[in-house]
Amino acid sequence: MNAVEFNNITKSFGQLTVNDKVTFAVEENTVHCLLGENGAGKSTLMKILFGSYHQDEGTIKIRGKEVKFKSPLDAIDEKIGMLYQHFMLIDDFTIWENVVLGNELSSFGKLDYKKIKARLNEIIEQYNLGLDINKKICDISISQEQKVELLKLLYRNSEILIFDEPTAVLSPVEVKEFFKIIEKFKADGKTIIFITHKLNEVKELADKVSILRKGQLVYETSKENIDVQRLGNEIIGNVEITECPAKSHPNEDNRKYFIELKDVTLIKNKVKVLDDISFDIKRYEIHGICGVEGNGQQELVDVILQFEKSFSGSVMMKDERVSIVPDDRYKRGMIKEFTIGENILLKKKNTGFISKYMVDSTSQYIMKKYDVRAPSAETPLGSLSGGNQQKAIIAREIEMQQNTMIFYHPTRGVDINAMAFIHSEIVSLRNGGKAILLISSDLDELLKLSDRLSVMHKGRLINTFTESELVTENKNNLVEEIGKLMIGIH
Amino acid sequence: MSGLTLKRFSIQTQANIISISLSLLTTFAITVILILCIGKNPFPIFGTMFSEVFLSGYGIGQTLFKATPLIICGCGLAFCFHAAIFNIGAEGQLNAGAFTMGLVALKLEAFPWYISIVICVIVSFGVSAFFGLIPALIKIKKSVSEVITTIMMNFIIMALINYFLVDFFAAKSTMHTEKIPENMMLLKFSTMFSFFQGSSLNICFVIALLLAFISYIVIYKTKFGYEIRAVGFNPSASKYIGISPDRIVLLTFMIGAGITSLVGLNFIMGYKGFYEYGFSNNVGFTAIAVALLARNNPIGIIFSAILFGVLDSGGLAVNEMVPKEIVLVVQGVIILTILSINTIVDKKFNLKR
Numbered sequence: 090m091n092a093v094e095f096n097n098i099t100k101s102f103g104q105l106t107v108n109d110k111v112t113f114a115v116e117e118n119t120v121h122c123l124l125g126e127n128g129a130g131k132s133t134l135m136k137i138l139f140g141s142y143h144q145d146e147g148t149i150k151i152r153g154k155e156v157k158f159k160s161p162l163d164a165i166d167e168k169i170g171m172l173y174q175h176f177m178l179i180d181d182f183t184i185w186e187n188v189v190l191g192n193e194l195s196s197f198g199k200l201d202y203k204k205i206k207a208r209l210n211e212i213i214e215q216y217n218l219g220l221d222i223n224k225k226i227c228d229i230s231i232s233q234e235q236k237v238e239l240l241k242l243l244y245r246n247s248e249i250l251i252f253d254e255p256t257a258v259l260s261p262v263e264v265k266e267f268f269k270i271i272e273k274f275k276a277d278g279k280t281i282i283f284i285t286h287k288l289n290e291v292k293e294l295a296d297k298v299s300i301l302r303k304g305q306l307v308y309e310t311s312k313e314n315i316d317v318q319r320l321g322n323e324i325i326g327n328v329e330i331t332e333c334p335a336k337s338h339p340n341e342d343n344r345k346y347f348i349e350l351k352d353v354t355l356i357k358n359k360v361k362v363l364d365d366i367s368f369d370i371k372r373y374e375i376h377g378i379c380g381v382e383g384n385g386q387q388e389l390v391d392v393i394l395q396f397e398k399s400f401s402g403s404v405m406m407k408d409e410r411v412s413i414v415p416d417d418r419y420k421r422g423m424i425k426e427f428t429i430g431e432n433i434l435l436k437k438k439n440t441g442f443i444s445k446y447m448v449d450s451t452s453q454y455i456m457k458k459y460d461v462r463a464p465s466a467e468t469p470l471g472s473l474s475g476g477n478q479q480k481a482i483i484a485r486e487i488e489m490q491q492n493t494m495i496f497y498h499p500t501r502g503v504d505i506n507a508m509a510f511i512h513s514e515i516v517s518l519r520n521g522g523k524a525i526l527l528i529s530s531d532l533d534e535l536l537k538l539s540d541r542l543s544v545m546h547k548g549r550l551i552n553t554f555t556e557s558e559l560v561t562e563n564k565n566n567l568v569e570e571i572g573k574l575m576i577g578i579h
Numbered sequence: 580m581s582g583l584t585l586k587r588f589s590i591q592t593q594a595n596i597i598s599i600s601l602s603l604l605t606t607f608a609i610t611v612i613l614i615l616c617i618g619k620n621p622f623p624i625f626g627t628m629f630s631e632v633f634l635s636g637y638g639i640g641q642t643l644f645k646a647t648p649l650i651i652c653g654c655g656l657a658f659c660f661h662a663a664i665f666n667i668g669a670e671g672q673l674n675a676g677a678f679t680m681g682l683v684a685l686k687l688e689a690f691p692w693y694i695s696i697v698i699c700v701i702v703s704f705g706v707s708a709f710f711g712l713i714p715a716l717i718k719i720k721k722s723v724s725e726v727i728t729t730i731m732m733n734f735i736i737m738a739l740i741n742y743f744l745v746d747f748f749a750a751k752s753t754m755h756t757e758k759i760p761e762n763m764m765l766l767k768f769s770t771m772f773s774f775f776q777g778s779s780l781n782i783c784f785v786i787a788l789l790l791a792f793i794s795y796i797v798i799y800k801t802k803f804g805y806e807i808r809a810v811g812f813n814p815s816a817s818k819y820i821g822i823s824p825d826r827i828v829l830l831t832f833m834i835g836a837g838i839t840s841l842v843g844l845n846f847i848m849g850y851k852g853f854y855e856y857g858f859s860n861n862v863g864f865t866a867i868a869v870a871l872l873a874r875n876n877p878i879g880i881i882f883s884a885i886l887f888g889v890l891d892s893g894g895l896a897v898n899e900m901v902p903k904e905i906v907l908v909v910q911g912v913i914i915l916t917i918l919s920i921n922t923i924v925d926k927k928f929n930l931k932r
Contacts, residue, residue, distance in 0.1 A: 396818065413819060421819045424809045435809055436820045440802050 090153060092117040092249050092280040093138065097147035100133055107133045108144070109304040115249075115297075117152075120271065120281045122291045124324055125301035126504035128474035131284050134301070135251050138282075139171045140164040151249070170247025174254050174502070176234050178226045185209055185222040188241050212243045216273050231382050232263045239270070250274065251282045256290060257501060260381040261532055261572035268294060286504065288317045302326050324505060331510045336540070337520045339373050345407070346371055347493045347524035348393065353402035355388055355548075362388045363400065364548040370493065370524040375515065377527045377539030378550075381575055385548035386528050387416070390497055393526075408493060412486040416498040416528075418475075422482045425471025429455050429463060432470055433485045459484040460510065476507030483511055487518065494518065495526045500534060512538060530575075532568060544574040551579065598924035602916035609912050614901060624900050631896035632889055638896070640768060640778025644850075646881075646888030647780075648842040648859070650787040652866035653873070653880040654794040655838030660875045661798055662831040663811035668714065668729025669839045670863025671736035676707035676840025678740050681847050681854025682748060684759040692762045696848065699763075703840040710736060711836025712829070719825045725832075733863075744856055755855035765849040781849035783841075787881075790841065794877035807831050839863065868914050886913070 093115040100108040107130045115121045125131045136142040138149060140158030148155050151167050158164050161171070178187050189205055209222050218236045226234060235255065242250055256264045271294065274281060285291060291298060292315055300308040300323045308323040348370045355363035363385050370376045380386060391397035392404060393411060415421035423432050430452035434443050452466035461480045463473050470478055479499070486494060496515060500508040515538055519525055529535050535542055536559065543553040552574055554567075561567055573579075614621040632638045652669050659666040666672075680703035687695035714728035750757050768780040798804040806827055809817045814824040846858050869887055873879030887910065894906030 394819075410821075415816075415819050420813070421816050424812050424816055424820075426812050427805075427809070431805065432820075434802075435805050435822070442801050443805060444800065 090117050091115065091150070092152060093282070094150040094153075095134070095138075095147070096150065098134065098137060098144045098149070099146040100130075100137060100142065100144050107304050108137070110147070111301070111304070111306050112147075113299050113306055113309060115280060115282060117280050118275060118278050119296035120275060120283055120294050122283045122285060122295040122298045123301065124285065124288075124291065124298060124320060126324060126506060127476045127502070128504075129301040129324075130304040131301055132253065135171070135253065135282070135284065138164070139169060139251065165245060165247070168246055168248040169251070170242030170245060170249070171251045172235070172238050172242065172253060172255055174257065176238055178234060178237060180227040181225060183223055183225050184220055184229070184237050184240070187226060187237060188222075188244050209240065209244065212240060216243065216270055218270070231258050232260075232267075235259070235267075248278075249280045249282070251284075253284045254286065254502065255283075256285065256287065258382055258530070260530060260575045261568065262576050263381070264290075286508075288320050291315065291320065292317055300324055321505065331506075331513045333509065333513045333537075334516050334520065336516060337373075339522075346405075347407045348411075348526070349405040350392075351403045351405075353392060353400050353404060355392060355397060355400040357388070362548050363392065366402070366548075366550055368543060368550055368553070370526050372492075372522050372524050373519060374540045375519050375525045375527050375538050377529065377535040377542040378545050379529060379532060379535045379542060379571060379575060380545030382530055384545050386497070386545060388548070389545075390415075390495060390528070393495065406493070408491060410489070410491050412489050412491040412494040414479075414483055414486050414494075414496045414499050416501065418478055418482055419471075423470050423478065425478075426469050428452050428467055429461060429470055429481045430466065432481065433488060436485055436489060455481060455484045455488075459487075459514075476503040479503050480507055480510060483514060487514065492522075493524045493526075495528070497528045498531075499527070499529070500531065508534075532571060536564070536568070542571070544571060546575060546577045551577075594924050594928045598921045599917065601924070602913065602920040605916045605920065606909065606913045609916075610905075610909050613905065613908065617901070617905075619901060624897050627900065628893040628897050632893045636772075636774035637777045638892060640775035640780040641892040641895075642885065642888040643784050644778060644780040644845075644888075645891045646884040647784045647787045647845045647849075648862045649866050649869045649884035649887055650791055650881055651841045651845070652839050652862050653869040653884055654787075654790050654877050655835045656866055656870040657794060657798065657835075657873075657875040657877055657880060658807065658831050658838065659835035660870055661804075661811050662807045662827060663814075664715075664718075664828060664832055664835070665724075665726050666711070666714075666729050666832065666835060667726055667867070668710070668732045668736075668836070668863070669866055670859060670861060671729070671733035672707045672710045672836040673839035673842045673863055674740055674859055675710050675736050676703035676837075677843025677847060677858070678744070678756075678854050679703045679706040680840065680843040681756040681759065684763055684847065685757055687763070688760045695760075695763055699848075700841065700844065703843055704837040707840035708833040708837035711832040711834075715829045715832035718832075719828060741856060744854075750853070753855075754857070755851070755853045758852045759847065761852075763848055764852060765844070767849070779850045781845070783845040783849040786841070786844065790838070791877040791881050794838075798875075798877065839866075865910075868910075872914060872917055 091114040095111050095113055098108050098111040099106065111130070111134060123131050133142060137144050140161045140163050150156065151169070156167060179190070182190070185206060188209060206222060212218070213220050213222070218240060220233060220236055220240065226237065235258065256267060259267060271281060283294060295312060295315065297311045298309065298315060298320065299306060300320065302324065346369045350369070351367050353363055353366045354361060366389065368376070378386065378389070388397065390413065392400055394413060419425065424435065427435065428448060430448035430450070433451050433455060434448060449466045452463070455461055456463055456466065459480055461473070461477050461484065463477065470481060473481070483499065499511050499515065503511065512534070515525060515527070527535065527538055539559065540556050541553060542559060543550045545551070559567070611621045614624060632642055652673060656666060656669055680699045683702050684695065684699050687698060690698070710732060714725045714732060717723045717728050718725045744754065744756070748756050766782045768775040769778055798807065806817070806822045809820065809822060810824045810827040817824050842859065842862060843854065847854055851858070865887060869880055869883045872883040890906055890910055890913070894903060
């Protein structure tokens with residue numbers, strides 16, 4: 090039987106059609122991967138399924154029965170659960186409080202703690218989630234937060250689970266663990282709709298694959314016929330992907346240090362968030378730092394940018410200003426109410442008047458030079474697609490023309506096309522003589538770009554791989570080694 | 580390019596015009612019902628109000644005179660609000676400045692009027708800015724919400740003024756300071772145009788318009804204004820862009836508070852010739868509504884201030900026919916309808932806000 094059937098779903102926002110007569114079915118008890126670029130309409134389709142949006146045309150059937158959801162509450166009643174990219178947890182509440190919030194088991198208005206806790210522990214046991222339900226959210230890691238979100242869905246007896254890029258925040262080892270949990274879900278008869286950009290995950294997990302492009306369903310296949318190359322082509326259509334330039338190697342004596350950290354230690358709330366860090370970045374070099382989110386990367390950036398001054402040790406920098414592409418573009422990367430041009434002029438070291446002409450011509454220049462696609466020069470940056478926002482931010486940093494640049498999760502949540510563009514820009518900058526610090530948790534990206542690669546764990550740099558160590562025949566071994574280091578296994 | 584510009588601009592303008600006319604109509608309907616409820620015939624009341632406010636030079640003059648402090652104070656608050664500083668302390672800040680202005684003016688008899696007025700403006704601007712500096716510092720250093728601190732500052736400032744006025748500076752058995760030298764009084768419109776006969780409208784209205792225009796340029800067309808708005812939208816992104824949010828909050832708070840001091844110019848030099856306790860009549864609070872109604876756009880503030888001026892002087896005109904509380908009710912209703920109808924219309928036009 091089909092768990093979900095989409096029938097001719099059409100949804101438009103103003104003039105833009107985001108879902109165009111989408112028809113496909115998700116079989117019960119399968120892992121169904123949904124692929125597509127940013128803005129292809131995946132999220133909109135899922136939000137329609139979950140009741141946050143309403144389709145203009147078409148019908149949805151759940152387990153053969155036509156449904157019309159007024160809100161996510163109706164969807165939850167039909168045992169549909171959504172795991173969002175951004176978690177919605179209350180930091181000061183414990184795990185179990187977060188889980189039961191809004192869905193309390195009570196007898197005569199009094200919470201039945203014993204019953205709730207017993208049930209939660211039972212679920213944790215069953216799926217091997219390894220959570221301590223009495224811990225507060227602020228004391229657990231991101232991957233554990235994700236498990237708490239899973240626990241929420243399970244506690245509400247969800248049978249159809251929607252996962253929106255769940256592995257983006259996980260390290261390779263955690264991804265494996267997560268896949269094991271998914272296998273268990275399947276064994277228990279649950280249905281999983283899995284949105285991702287990572288094609289190797291699709292190969293590993295999917296029973297069926299559907300690809301959306303510009304709002305339309307363009308390709309469907311099942312487990313036996315998955316061909317990663319083909320998937321990639323179908324996702325982007327007939328667009329040429331920017332090719333990454335080869336790395337050029339200048340004379341050794343050109344390679345001066347642009348940033349040098351010595352024995353930097355930073356203590357926050359009595360915790361060593363940076364522990365005796367020494368490293369450097371040279372010209373013509375991309376120094377990669379890999380690690381699971383929350384192991385001191387943000388603090389390292391804060392120290393280099395001089396936002397954080399209460400550290401011990403020394404930081405030597407050739408230039409005072411350092412370019413940065415921050416990790417979270419919504420929170421730190423841009424003023425989303427401003428246009429592309431306004432965002433760029435804001436960072437330029439000029440004063441005085443900013444005319445509409447200046448703003449618009451800057452927008453147009455950036456749109457043309459960096460292939461940032463926007464409806465017009467006056468569109469607020471916040472209403473572009475994620476990939477285009479990120480391109481605009483990177484364009485801004487390149488235009489600053491600083492010698493040292495930090496790229497912090499430069500391709501998080503962007504599509505294949507934008508990712509290829511950003512990677513090629515980073516390599517060109519390196520070839521142009523910049524010193525680049527690349528912080529990421531995406532191992533593929535780090536291995537592709539880095540000249541040197543350091544692994545960060547609990548505020549320490551625990552190992553640095555040199556260029557020669559990175560160029561190896563046995564890539565799988567290297568990946569496994571780095572993956573282990575990332576979770577602290579030496 | 581220009582075609583696109585015009586198109587987008589006109590959609591926004593269309594939406595604004597529709598929403599404002601709809602809300603005025605709604606307010607009108609509600610007011611009619613209200614007056615009917617208290618057992619009066621609304622139409623003669625509106626008739627009187629209309630003819631008193633719009634058909635006489637005196638009425639127009641008084642309306643603009645009442646709008647002047649709202650424009651000034653609204654512009655000051657617009658700076659604060661653009662930086663996401665919710666300054667509730669304009670009432671105190673403007674009184675501190677105006678009180679100083681009234682006192683300083685007394686000592687400047689020897690100077691020519693243009694010098695003494697400039698000195699008065701600078702000193703009172705400084706005093707008001709100082710009372711913006713205090714909550715700004717508390718906000719930056721200890722992250723205490725400015726809403727609380729500025730409300731408390733209002734009490735402190737008003738109490739201090741009361742003390743100093745009564746014990747030291749008041750003219751005998753009054754609540755106001757001594758009269759300032761005659762040469763410092765601003766030009767009245769009624770002396771230039773007999774049309775405005777009897778109204779207190781003075782040159783300060785022109786200063787207010789100029790201020791609104793300059794504020795508009797600063798907020799929307801300069802790097803500094805962009806920085807203010809960037810910090811208001813997203814302080815942490817601003818930091819990464821290379822702006823110091825603390826510096827902007829400090830400067831903007833001081834500028835915003837400083838501007839409110841100019842309200843004193845209208846009353847002291849344009850009207851009475853002295854500082855009087857309670858002269859501001861809650862301008863500092865009404866201006867919050869004025870600024871919000873105009874979405875903190877200084878040009879819009881001119882119009883929303885005039886709207887409030889109309890209600891104010893119109894209320895006086897029908898004083899004998901309806902209870903004066905009705906005017907307050909209408910003021911409240913108009914804000915509510917404009918704000919709610921704005922969102923509805925924007926949604927219909929697919930304009931994000």
